[in-house]
Amino acid sequence: MVKIVSKYFAALVLALLVWNFLIGSFYMNRTVTVKNYVIGSSYVPGSKTVSAGEGFSIYRNDEMGFNNDSISQIRNEKLRILVLGDSFTEAKQVFRSFNFVKLLEQKLDTDGDRYEVFNLGRNGRTIPDHVAYAEGYKSTFSSDYVVIQAGANAFGEGVFLDSGKENKVIEEDGEYKVVKTDFYHDDVGVKKWLKNNFDIPIVLAGLNKMRQFSIFNKTEDETNLATNSSTETLQEVKNDRLTDFLISELAEKYGNKFVLLYIPDFYSIKNGQVIFNDTKDINVVKEICQKYNVKIIDPTAKFVRLYEEKKKLPQGFNNSSPLGGHLNKDGHKIVADLLYDFFLI
Amino acid sequence: MIFSSLDFLFFIVAVLSLLILVRSQIIRRYIILFSSYFFYAYWDYRFLALLIYSTIFDYIIGKNIGKSTDDKQRKKILFFSIVMNLGLLGFFKYFNFFIASANSAFGGLNLNLSTLNIILPIGISFYTFQTMSYAIDVYRKKIQPADSFLDFAVFVAFFPQLVAGPIVRAADFLPQLKKEIIIRWVNIERGLQIFLFGLIKKVLIADRISYFVDIVFEGPGIYSTPTVWLALIGYSIQIYCDFSGYSDMAIGVARVLGFDLRKNFDIPYVSKSITEFWQRWHISLSSWFQDYVFTPMYFKISNYELLKKLNPQKRHLFSFVSSIMLGEALLGLWHGANWTFVVFGLWHGIWMIIYNLTRKPWGKLPALTRIVMTYLIVIFGFVFFRTSSLTNSFVYFNRMFSFESGISWIYSPMLMIVPLIVLAHFFAKRNNLKDYIIFDLSSFKGAFVVIFVIMSLFFLRMSYVNPFIYFQF
Numbered sequence: 001m002v003k004i005v006s007k008y009f010a011a012l013v014l015a016l017l018v019w020n021f022l023i024g025s026f027y028m029n030r031t032v033t034v035k036n037y038v039i040g041s042s043y044v045p046g047s048k049t050v051s052a053g054e055g056f057s058i059y060r061n062d063e064m065g066f067n068n069d070s071i072s073q074i075r076n077e078k079l080r081i082l083v084l085g086d087s088f089t090e091a092k093q094v095f096r097s098f099n100f101v102k103l104l105e106q107k108l109d110t111d112g113d114r115y116e117v118f119n120l121g122r123n124g125r126t127i128p129d130h131v132a133y134a135e136g137y138k139s140t141f142s143s144d145y146v147v148i149q150a151g152a153n154a155f156g157e158g159v160f161l162d163s164g165k166e167n168k169v170i171e172e173d174g175e176y177k178v179v180k181t182d183f184y185h186d187d188v189g190v191k192k193w194l195k196n197n198f199d200i201p202i203v204l205a206g207l208n209k210m211r212q213f214s215i216f217n218k219t220e221d222e223t224n225l226a227t228n229s230s231t232e233t234l235q236e237v238k239n240d241r242l243t244d245f246l247i248s249e250l251a252e253k254y255g256n257k258f259v260l261l262y263i264p265d266f267y268s269i270k271n272g273q274v275i276f277n278d279t280k281d282i283n284v285v286k287e288i289c290q291k292y293n294v295k296i297i298d299p300t301a302k303f304v305r306l307y308e309e310k311k312k313l314p315q316g317f318n319n320s321s322p323l324g325g326h327l328n329k330d331g332h333k334i335v336a337d338l339l340y341d342f343f344l345i
Numbered sequence: 346m347i348f349s350s351l352d353f354l355f356f357i358v359a360v361l362s363l364l365i366l367v368r369s370q371i372i373r374r375y376i377i378l379f380s381s382y383f384f385y386a387y388w389d390y391r392f393l394a395l396l397i398y399s400t401i402f403d404y405i406i407g408k409n410i411g412k413s414t415d416d417k418q419r420k421k422i423l424f425f426s427i428v429m430n431l432g433l434l435g436f437f438k439y440f441n442f443f444i445a446s447a448n449s450a451f452g453g454l455n456l457n458l459s460t461l462n463i464i465l466p467i468g469i470s471f472y473t474f475q476t477m478s479y480a481i482d483v484y485r486k487k488i489q490p491a492d493s494f495l496d497f498a499v500f501v502a503f504f505p506q507l508v509a510g511p512i513v514r515a516a517d518f519l520p521q522l523k524k525e526i527i528i529r530w531v532n533i534e535r536g537l538q539i540f541l542f543g544l545i546k547k548v549l550i551a552d553r554i555s556y557f558v559d560i561v562f563e564g565p566g567i568y569s570t571p572t573v574w575l576a577l578i579g580y581s582i583q584i585y586c587d588f589s590g591y592s593d594m595a596i597g598v599a600r601v602l603g604f605d606l607r608k609n610f611d612i613p614y615v616s617k618s619i620t621e622f623w624q625r626w627h628i629s630l631s632s633w634f635q636d637y638v639f640t641p642m643y644f645k646i647s648n649y650e651l652l653k654k655l656n657p658q659k660r661h662l663f664s665f666v667s668s669i670m671l672g673e674a675l676l677g678l679w680h681g682a683n684w685t686f687v688v689f690g691l692w693h694g695i696w697m698i699i700y701n702l703t704r705k706p707w708g709k710l711p712a713l714t715r716i717v718m719t720y721l722i723v724i725f726g727f728v729f730f731r732t733s734s735l736t737n738s739f740v741y742f743n744r745m746f747s748f749e750s751g752i753s754w755i756y757s758p759m760l761m762i763v764p765l766i767v768l769a770h771f772f773a774k775r776n777n778l779k780d781y782i783i784f785d786l787s788s789f790k791g792a793f794v795v796i797f798v799i800m801s802l803f804f805l806r807m808s809y810v811n812p813f814i815y816f817q818f
Contacts, residue, residue, distance in 0.1 A: 004787055007787075007788070007789045007792050008792045008796070010789060010792075011789055011792035011793040011796050012792075012796050014793055015793060015796040015797045015800055016800075018797065019797075019800050019804065023804065205804060206803075206804075209803060209804060209806070269563075269564055269567070271564070272563065272564025272565065272566045272567060272740075273564070273566065273567060274567055274752075311569070311750045311751050311752055311753070312752070312753075313752065318754060318755055318756060318757040319756070319757040319758060321556075321560055321754075322752050322753075322754045323560065323752075
C-alpha cells in the first residue's frame with residue numbers, strides 16, 4: 001500500500017512539473033497585475049506574457065509592465081507619442097512587431113530615429129480611465145501627443161462594466177461624473193492570496209480554469225455587491241448624452257494634443273453573409289467629436305475594402321474565429337497606416 | 346447528466362459506494378436499476394414513466410411469446426410488440442416530420458395539418474430498438490424469455506448505454522446478470538482507463554473541433570473552398586470522436602460495474618469499402634439493421650410471387666437493391682426526422698450497391714486509394730447528415746466545388762488533430778489492435794499516465810462544450 005501511494009505521489013509531482021513547464025511555455029498565463037493609482041494598473045515589470053487562446057505571442061513586458069521593448073519617463077529629443085487603449089492596443093494576440101503601435105513607430109522612424117511611441121494599452125481600459133489618469137500620464141511621460149483608442153463599446157454599456165475596472169461613470173443629480181472604484185479585483189480571499197504569493201503558471205492557470213465550473217463562480221448578487229453597480233445601468237446602451245460627456249472630458253483633459261482612434265463593430269454575420277453595419281453610431285461619435293474639435297480616426301472604410309478586395313477581415317485568428325475578436329495582423333497594419341498618414345499631415 | 350460532468354462523477358461514486366457496502370445480490374441489482382432510473386430522470390423525469398411502460402410491456406410480450414406454441418399466435422404477439430414500439434417512436438420522433446412533409450407535398454390542395462408540441466424523450470431510439478430486438482430474438486427462439494423482471498428492467502434501463510447506446514442485445518447482457526455483481530479492482534482499473542480514453546476523445550478533440558465546424562456550417566457561403574473542405578473533414582473527426590468517445594465511456598462505466606458491452610467502433614476510417622465502413626461504424630446499430638431489417642427484408646422480397654418468375658441472378662439483384670435502399674433509408678431516418686437523414690441513408694445505400702456490383706475492379710485498386718475513396722464517400726454523406734436541410738446541403742456542396750473566393754480559416758488545432766487521428770488509425774490497423782491499451786495502475790507508468798490525462802482534461806478543456814451529438818437521436 002505504501003509503495004503504491006509513493007508511486008502515485010511521485011507520479012503526481014512529475015505530472016505537475018510537466019504541466020507547469022507546458023503551461024508556462026505555451027499556454028496563456030494569468031500574469032499578476034500591479035496597482036498604480038497614477039497611471040492605472042499594469043503587469044509586473046519584466047514579466048512574461050504568453051497568449052495562445054486567440055492568436056499567439058510571447059513577449060516580456062517593459063520596465064513599467066506594458067507591451068514595449070522599453071519605456072522611459074525621462075524626456076529626450078525624440079517626439080513622444082503615447083497610445084492609450086484597451087486590449088486592442090495591448091494586442092497580446094500578435095507578436096509585438098506586428099501590433100499597430102510598433103508598426104507606427106517603425107514607419108515614423110524610416111526617416112530617422114526621431115520618434116518614440118509607447119504602448120500603454122491595457123485589457124479592459126475604458127474612456128473613464130483615460131479621463132481619470134490624464135494628469136498622471138502628463139506628469140509621468142510628458143508626451144507630445146496622445147492617441148486614445150476606443151472600442152465599439154466605449155461609449156455605451158462598457159463604461160458601466162463591473163469588476164476589474166478602475167474608474168467608472170456615475171450619474172448624480174442628472175450630471176455625469178467620473179469616479180474611481182475601490183480598485184475592485186476579480187479575485188478575493190484564497191484566490192487572491194495564491195495569485196499574489198504563488199506566481200506559478202500552473203497555479204494561475206488552474207485558478208483561471210476553475211471558473212469554467214459554475215460551482216466556483218461568484219453569484220450574481222456577489223458580483224453586484226462587489227462592483228457597486230446596479231443592473232439598471234448595465235442596460236444602458238449607446239447613450240448619446242454619455243458619449244457627449246466622455247468626449248468633452250477627453251477634450252478638456254488632453255486639449256488639442258490627442259486623436260481618438262475609434263474601432264467600431266463594422267460588420268455582423270447574418271444568414272451566412274457578411275453584412276456591414278449601418279454607420280449611425282459611428283456618425284454620432286464623429287458629430288460629437290466635431291462639436292469639441294476632437295480629431296478622430298475611423299478605419300471602417302479600409303476594413304470594408306479589405307473584405308471586399310481580399311475577403312479578409314481585420315479581426316479574428318486561425319485558432320479562435322475569423323469573424324470577430326481582436327485585430328489581427330491585417331487589422332493592425334491598416335490602423336498603423338492610418339495613424340502614420342495622420343501624423344505625416 | 347453527461348458523462349463529462351462533475352454531477353456524473355458524484356453519481357458514479359455514490360453508486361459504486363452503495364454497491365460495495367451492500368452485500369445482497371438482489372439489492373445490488375435494485376441499486377443498478379434505481380440508479381439507472383435516477384440517471385434517466387435527471388435528464389427529464391417526465392419520460393421515466395414511458396421507459397418503465399416500455400419495460401413492462403416488452404417483458405409481458407416476451408413471456409407471452411415464450412409461452413405460446415402456436416406459430417401464428419407468436420407472430421401476432423410479435424407484430425403487436427413491433428407496432429407498439431414503432432408507434433411510440435413514430436409518434437414522439439416522427440409525427441411532426443410526417444405532418445410537415447404532408448403539408449409540403451399537398452400544399453397545393455390546401456392541406457394544412459397542425460403539428461403538435463412534442464418533446465423527444467431522450468434515448469427512445471435506443472431503448473425501443475433494444476426491447477424490439479429482445480422480442481424478435483425470443484420469437485426466433487434465439488433466447489429464452491427473461492425469467493426475472495428485475496433482470497429485464499436492468500437490461501432495458503442500464504444507465505451506461507441508456508441514452509446513446511451502444512444498442513445492447515439481450516443475448517449478450519441477460520446472461521451477465523445471472524452472475525454475481527462484484528466491484529473488483531481489476532474492473533475499475535480497466536474501466537477507468539477506457540472511460541478516460543473516451544473522455545479525451547470527446548472533451549479534447551470533439552468539443553475543440555466542434556467550435557470550428559459549427560461556425561463554418563452555420564454559414565458556409567462566406568468561406569473559401571479549402572475552409573469548407575477542412576470543416577467537413579473536421580466534422581468527420583468530431584462525430585467519430587464524439588460518438589465513439591461516448592461509447593467508450595459507456596463501455597468503461599459498464600466495465601467498472603462488472604459488465605461487458607461490445608465495442609461500437611473499430612477504426613472506421615481505414616475501411617476499404619462502404620460495406621466495411623458499416624462493419625466498423627456504430628456497429629451495434631448496423632448489426633441491428635442487418636439482423637432485423639436488411640436480411641428479413643431481402644428474404645421477404647425475394648419470396649414474392651412476381652420475383653419467383655425471374656432468374657436467380659435477377660431475383661437476387663432486385664431483392665438486394667430493394668432491401669438495401671429501403672433499409673438504408675430507414676437507417677438514415679432513425680437518426681432524425683429530416684429528409685437530410687433519409688438522403689444520407691440513400692447515399693450510403695447507392696454506394697453499397699455500386700460496391701457490390703464492382704467488387705472485382707474495386708478490389709484491384711491499391712489499398713490506400715480504396716481507403717481514401719471510401720473516406721470521401723463517407724464525408725460527402727456527412728454533408729447531408731450535418732446540414733439542417735437539403736437546400737443547405739447543396740449550398741455546402743456548391744461551396745466545396747465552386748472555388749469562389751471567401752474567408753480563409755485554417756483552424757490551427759486541426760493541424761495537430763488531423764495527423765493525430767490519421768496516425769492513430771494507421772497505428773491501430775498496422776498493429777491489428779482489437780482491444781484498448783490498458784496500463785497497470787499499480788505501476789508508476791500507469792499512475793503517471795492517468796494523472797497526466799486527468800490534468801490534460803482539466804487544463805485543455807474548452808469552455809465551449811457541445812452536448813453529445815447522438816443525444817439528439
